[in-house]
Every structure is written in C-alpha cells, then in structure tokens.
Amino acid sequence: MNKDVKPVRYAYGITSALLIGGATATLLTGYPAGAQVAQNDDGAMASVVPRAGAPASFADLTQQLQPAVVNISTRQQITVSNNPFAGTPFADLFGNRGPTTREAQSLGSGFIISADGYVVTNNHVITADGRGEVKEITVTMPDGTEYPAQLVGKDPESDLAVLKISGNRPFPFVEFGDSAQARVGEWVVAIGNPFGLGGTVTSGIISAVHRSTQAGGAYDRYIQTDASINRGNSGGPLFDMQGNVIGINNAIFSPSGGSVGIGFAIPAETARPIVQKLIAGEEILRGYLGVQIEPVSEDFADALGIPERRGEFIQRVERGEAAERAGLQSGDVVLTIDGKAVTPDQTLSFIVANISPGTTVPVEYLRDGERRTARVTVGRRPSAEQLALQQFNPNEEGTPNRSVAPSASGVIEQRLGLQVTALTPTIARQLGLAEGASGVVVANVDPNADAATKGLQRGTVIYSAQYRDVTSPEQLEAIVRSAVSENREAILLRVQPRGGPAITVPVRLRS
Secondary structure, three states: OOOEEOOEEEOEEOEEOOOOOOOEEOOOOOOEOOEEOOOOOOOHHHHOOOOOOOOOOOHHHHHHHHHHEEEEEEEEEEEEOOOOOOOOOOHHHHOOOOOEEEEEEEEEEEEEOOOOOEEEEEHHHOOOOOOEEEEEEEEEOOOOOEEEOEEEEEEOOOOEEEEEOOOOOOOOEOOEOOHHHOOOOOEEEEEEOHHHOOOEEEEEEEEEEEEOOOOOOOOOOEEEEOOOOOOOEEEOEEEOOOOOEEEEEEEEEOOOOOOOOOEEEEEHHHHHHHHHHHHHOOOOOOEEOOEEEEEOOHHHHHHHOOOOOOOEEEEEEOOOOHHHHOOOOOOOEEEEEOOEEOEOOEOHHHHHHOOOOOOEEEEEEEEOOEEEEEEEEOEEOOOHHHHHHHOOOOOOOOHHHOOOOOOOOOHHHHHHOEEEEEOOHHHHHHOOOOOOOOOEEEEEEOOOOHHHHOOOOOOOEEEEEOOEEOOOHHHHHHHHHHHHHOOOOEEEEEEEOOOOOOEEEEEEOOO
16 A cells, blocks of 8 residues: 655555664563663774674664564455446446445555554544545554454654554563664664565665655655665564664655665654553644745745745645734744744744744744744644645545545535535635635535536535534535434535536435
8 A cells, every 4th residue: 555745655564673783672561672882982083983894783772672573454344336437427328326335445554652552643543534434444463363442642743643453461562762863874674564565674874864855844854864674564664783763664656666776764753742642632732823835945046136945935825824813924934933034944834833832933034035033823724635735626636536434423425425615714715716715615525426417516615504604614514414304305405516606406415
C-alpha cells in the first residue's frame, strides 16, 4: 500500500536496530532497552577524527531491541462499484447496481513503548483508504504471537497513531531518545517488515536533519537516512547507537517504489509529545495564522533586497484569521515569530503549530523594505481535511467519480452518497458566490447514488433540505436522520449547481 507525496512514498513496515561494536544493551521483559557506549578518552582530537571503520557488529543491539518491534496488520472493508461503467454515460446499460464490498489487508510496523503494551505507529498504517473502513487491527510480536489491538488515538496531521495491546505478562519496550542531538553522519538502525517479509534489520547513517520533502504542512521536517526503508517499514523505529528511538520511519523518496537510499523518519522530538497526548486522551491543539506562504527563494531575495533563505513570503491572508487581525498583508515577509527566526530548517508553519492557540506573540516582518513588528494572537489550526478544503478546486480531475465509503457515523455518505463540507468564505469565493452565502458544498459524489443521477457534483451548494436551511454538515445530517426515522424514501434538497440557478431536486435515500 503506497501513498505518494509527490515522489515521496509512505513505507509501510518495521525498521531495524543498529549496534556499535562492543556495546551491549539490556532489554528485559518490562524494562527499557539501551546500549551504553564507552566514553572516548583520546582527548581533543578524538572529538574531531572518527574511529576507522564501521561498527564491528549490530547483532547484540539488534537482539536486544528487536523484541519490542512489532508487525501491524489491518483487515479492511473496501467499497467498490459493481458497475464497470460507473461514472460514464454507459452506466445505465448495467442498471442501477449498488456498490459492493470486499476484504483487504494492509501491513506496517510499530514499536512498544511501555510494559503495559502501548504501541506507536504511523496513522496511515492503521487508516483505510478513502473507500475503506478498518475493521480489525492485529499486532504480531517477533515470536509470532498475535494480539488484537485497540486504537487509543491518532493524529493525521503528524501521521502518528497509538495502539494498545494486553497480555498476561509485561511487554518488552523501547524508549524515545533525543533527536535534537542527532547529527548528520551518525549511525542509525531500522527494524521492520518490508514487503511483508518479516522482521528485517537495516543500518545506515543520518543523511540530513530537518529535511523538508516540499510536501508542505507543519510537520514537513524529517530525519533523512540511507538505511534501507521500503514498503512495509512505515511506523517502525529508527534507533541510535544507544538503542533509543530517534525517529519513526514514515516515507521514502523513490521514483520506482523501492528504496534508493532516501528515507524519512518523524523526529522523536516531534513524536514524543504527540504520543503522550494521545495516550492521555488529550486534544491536540496547534497554532494557526491563516496565511498561504512561500519560502524566500533567490529570485524573491533579489527582488526584495534581503538575504536568501531567510523568512517566508505571504502570498495570501485568510479573511478573519489571526494574521489579518494582526494587520499582516499579502506581500509581507515574516522574518521571526515568538523570537524564533523563520528558516528552511525552522519554517513558519512548524513554529506556529507548536504555539498554543490563544497565545499572543511578537512577529517581525518586512514590508516595503521596512522592518516592522506586530503582535499576533495565534488561532487554532484546522484539521488537515479543513485545510485541504481551503484550497477547494471544484474542477479537481477525477474527484466526482470516486466512490464514497459508508461509515457507521457518516449518515450523509450512507444515505445520500455525498461528502459535504461547510461553505466557508474562501470556498464561496472560489465558486463565484456572493459574499455571505451560507450552506454546505458537495466535495464528492458516489456515482452509484441517486444524487449523482440528479446532477449533484463536486462544487454543488446545498442551501436547504426538507425546506429547512442548512448551514453546516451537522444540520444536514440531522435532517437526513429525521427523514430516515420517518421512513421516507427521498428527501428534497435546494441546491445550486455550478454555473446555474438554484433548484429543488428530490434525491432518493439509500437503504
């Protein structure tokens, strides 16, 4: 199961552990693993000139760490069209056949971080694709013992998830290390389950820290390694020579889908606090400015007369968000925020995401060649789905023909075959609607649903249902639930197709 981020591919699997020659680690049942490395007494030159050669063996460290690295598999139910011509003009040739479901599986890796069985992995390892629903998660120990896993919490923004397994005895576990101290050129080990082969150990060095994949987002900041990471390695640990987890293997850069020596791991300094919040059941709140930004390239720097790779250029300011309230404008260059310099290694998104919403901080920016300072009260970062919808493209190729997966709580998806989102001012502008328009907008339509037959498509706005105004997905869901409880077979929607006038259409409900 590959998920591409431009050329970056998620690597579902388990990673391996690296052992320095002569070092030992203690991983007793219920105790953390670790390997103490002897101090270098060779004097000042020893801190500059490395010892010759690679570690003599990784065997002892691997033996001690591997019991805490697990395989994670999921059983998924995938919804597929039963009409080979679904979404085409020939669909009616096969009649109105509803969607069918089939079973699917995914494989990934993870590692135990406590004796009572908390397991860390990637969110994408335990999350089904858009047309699927995870029915079961199983954690398999290196000795083949299987445990049913409970999902404790997940965080799509950072691509992290925590599972819980239970047993009759304490589990072996490993601990997070200090990734902030990781240096380019240091040895690392990954243990995982590439291609479903089983426990596999690979070694390499840290190729880069604070590496951006250019995918954007607050957490596009990885440890890069040349330790072999492939499909199946996602969610597994990246160990340092002391046996500590300094990264969680997450993705690879590969034109072919296999390892080419460029792998990415989520740094422990990023993962640890998020994992702790997930275990504690705490809501993860992140800061947000409400700006679309772009790094200061050489061309930007030359045009603005400022140093290259310093600050970020504001392309757009979201109406009503924190940046606008603070007086920031398109064309400003943010240089520092909360006293931290904005650089490629420390992006504006990363800094702001780690500021608690509601906190007021200073921001230094450049406007018309003049340095200025403002104080901004940081807002709350929307979810990844909400952020994606701020870039809502009604003409996104292929989207209208994707099947919508039914879910236990998705009444709108189940009954209408629609995915909808609130009609924000940003989306309204993109659809060419008048300022102040309210309703919900269709993001996706199941081509097998009656809604598709009635002409609803991505970008259609729903203003009311059963003559009741609709201003949020929750309101529409409540109306649909009411219609179902009244045993209605159809529902009236007041909609505005793209480029057309508002009309009322009866849409049949699916059973």
